[in-house]
Amino acid sequence: MRVSSKAHYGLRMMTEFARAYGRGPLSIAEVARIEHLPLAYLEQLAGQLRRGGLVESTRGVHGGYSLTRSPELISVLEVVHTVEGEVSPVECVSTDYVSGSCAREGECASRGLWMRLKESIDAVLRQTTLAELIHDQSLLEAMAPAEPHPETSHD
């Protein structure tokens, strides 16, 4: 029951794109630098995000990626879906589940529970947008700019 690093990285990359929104494309080299993430890996993720329609790419010297929509209109759920596929605690509650393929469907005591769980997870992720994420963060930074944690100094 954990979010893959892939999804986490993807989200971190998307928040960077969100910050740069409206100011031209941001290269993944930049993202890798800022977020201290492996560049080659981000390339893969960026590809998924592009194919998923969340970002568009510009090649060449001043190229990079930019969001196809305003950060307010992109939910975390979309990002997670795009890089990680549907979040589903067990197979039989995913949307492409074919009724009957689980032999125990009729007598399953816990399917209702898993459906509730999925709904609950989806709800949290759907409610949160990229805009909120970067907004929350700037709030945090504004509140405590003079007290950097000694342990959190560098990468």
Added chain:
Amino acid sequence: MRVSSKAHYGLRMMTEFARAYGRGPLSIAEVARIEHLPLAYLEQLAGQLRRGGLVESTRGVHGGYSLTRSPELISVLEVVHTVEGEVSPVECVSTDYVSGSCAREGECASRGLWMRLKESIDAVLRQTTLAELIHDQSLLEAMAPAEPHPETSHD
């Protein structure tokens, strides 16, 4: 973002123990038969559940396992915790996380999100008890006893 089969199996086993509650121990051989799960694997899980204090074992011929508490008093969260460890979407929101060990803690845009997510998941699992699970199921069976799905015929 999925529940491991381990947790799922563990829960299924626990619902069987819950059904048998008050009527002596239930052997894992029985559980394996009823739930169509691999016996040797269930043995492992049963061990975890016992060490976690959720069930107690009786050895010997009419032995087996029985819940240490009434099914109303055992939440799904406990079961999942016991077999799978804490459910935590990312490391930095687990209970044993040492503040500061994530270098980006101060500037992390998404930690709040993950905490909310964890809380939401925990809430759903905490609210549901074994008793509810088997009760829901008997409801289901009572409502549609005469209409078995054609595709769900065998194991």
Added chain:
DNA sequence: ACAATCCTGACCATGACGGTCGGAATTTCC
């Protein structure tokens, strides 16, 4: 004694995951 059961530890195969690499295609700048 024997059979049923729990108990333990070791073992194993598979697949997902996180990550790297090499190189091709595209674009801008000089």
Added chain:
DNA sequence: GGAAATTCCGACCGTCATGGTCAGGATTGT
């Protein structure tokens, strides 16, 4: 035109958790 910066793509790889098996020991009822 050429070099540099970038996206793009496919292949590859090591590690680790997972799901599962196996052999055998310990315990207990009949």
